[in-house]
Amino acid sequence: MNSILLDDKSQEELNNLLKNIKAKTDSFLGYPVSKDFNIEALIEFLKYPMNNLGDPFVKSTYGVDSREQEKEVVAFFAALFRAPKENWWGYVTNGGSEGNLYALYLARELHPKAMVYYSEATHYSVQKNLHLLNMSGIVIKTDKKGEIDYSDLDHNIGMNRHLPVIVLANIGTTMTEARDDVSKIKTIIRNSAIKSYYIHADAALSGTYSALLNPKPSFDFEDGCDSIAISGHKFLGSPIPSGVVVVKKANRDRIARAVSYIGSLDTTITGSRNGHSPLFLWYAIKTLGIEGLKKRAEHSLNVAQYTTERLREIGIEAWKNTDSITVVIPALPEQLSKKWQLAVEDDISHLICMPNVSIEQIDHFIAELKAELQLA
Ligand SMILES: Cc1ncc(COP(=O)(O)O)c(C=O)c1O
Numbered sequence: 001m002n003s004i005l006l007d008d009k010s011q012e013e014l015n016n017l018l019k020n021i022k023a024k025t026d027s028f029l030g031y032p033v034s035k036d037f038n039i040e041a042l043i044e045f046l047k048y049p050m051n052n053l054g055d056p057f058v059k060s061t062y063g064v065d066s067r068e069q070e071k072e073v074v075a076f077f078a079a080l081f082r083a084p085k086e087n088w089w090g091y092v093t094n095g096g097s098e099g100n101l102y103a104l105y106l107a108r109e110l111h112p113k114a115m116v117y118y119s120e121a122t123h124y125s126v127q128k129n130l131h132l133l134n135m136s137g138i139v140i141k142t143d144k145k146g147e148i149d150y151s152d153l154d155h156n157i158g159m160n161r162h163l164p165v166i167v168l169a170n171i172g173t174t175m176t177e178a179r180d181d182v183s184k185i186k187t188i189i190r191n192s193a194i195k196s197y198y199i200h201a202d203a204a205l206s207g208t209y210s211a212l213l214n215p216k217p218s219f220d221f222e223d224g225c226d227s228i229a230i231s232g233h234k235f236l237g238s239p240i241p242s243g244v245v246v247v248k249k250a251n252r253d254r255i256a257r258a259v260s261y262i263g264s265l266d267t268t269i270t271g272s273r274n275g276h277s278p279l280f281l282w283y284a285i286k287t288l289g290i291e292g293l294k295k296r297a298e299h300s301l302n303v304a305q306y307t308t309e310r311l312r313e314i315g316i317e318a319w320k321n322t323d324s325i326t327v328v329i330p331a332l333p334e335q336l337s338k339k340w341q342l343a344v345e346d347d348i349s350h351l352i353c354m355p356n357v358s359i360e361q362i363d364h365f366i367a368e369l370k371a372e373l374q375l376a
Contacts, residue, residue, distance in 0.1 A: 034237030036356035050275025070278035096204030099229025099245035146178030164196035172206025177326035242277035
């Protein structure tokens, strides 16, 4: 390639962008994104147009790829989520939203006339997905902490007993990180004598570490779900938004379609798929291992507990769901929310204690909060 020289103005723009990104990364407590990944060993790969187009489990004529690593990533999550031994399949997505879209697409192909049930605390992308897929849905109430209201679910399924059921369960809602219980959901469906059903677990933030908790929340394949989607840039960490979706292979086989142009199966939502994300996730899994992931979870849970207690000490009504790393607080003054990038919905906000968040950072935030609220 020819020498790459920017004109002075563009170079300055680039420098300023980097400065801004660095500063914003340091004051970042409101979104579930890990910032402590280290991909120095992988920088060389950014020089290549890696593309895992098509199905990761079927070779393609396009060979500049990371299919082998992608398969290992999917296998790791299939084992973590106790997917049936010879009956799982999946791929690395562009994020949790795509994973949910894929799972809902699969569910629709299996049960075209189904009604989709999901709670009012569900991520905004799900409604868009249902619209794109032309699927009908019913929004179910939640309790005060964001968990689905099982009696409302039971009632609504009962009112529509002539229709197959698709439930989208939240394993960590966006605002309060509440978990819906997949076993309870399955019992409700069975008690309604409904034979055709599908349960998808949206485990964007919490799935990865929930699988390692003891006692483990009920959400995985053995507990009764048919698919799980997570985000890769959330708990694991990745410089590019990414995700993983794991489904039952027998279900995916029903919608696979061979395409001669790519020499692979057109089983994924997008055609071209970036080959770098699978590599970043593979590297994170290999370097951390299960023990490293457990340590990350322990750290986050401890920091979340510390944050809740410190905030309550200064009179802020902070709370968190059991075994969660999200601390829910009343919406704070705008300037502070802006600086620390705290999302606000209705009158609540939250701090998400991702693995990179330290006690020092929390102390810094609390000192600023005290100053802002003019507390002693
Ligand atoms: C519960 C839940 N589901 C899905 C998503 C979407 O994930 P992504 O941003 O990776 O597409 C989010 C994002 O925060 C989420 O909180």
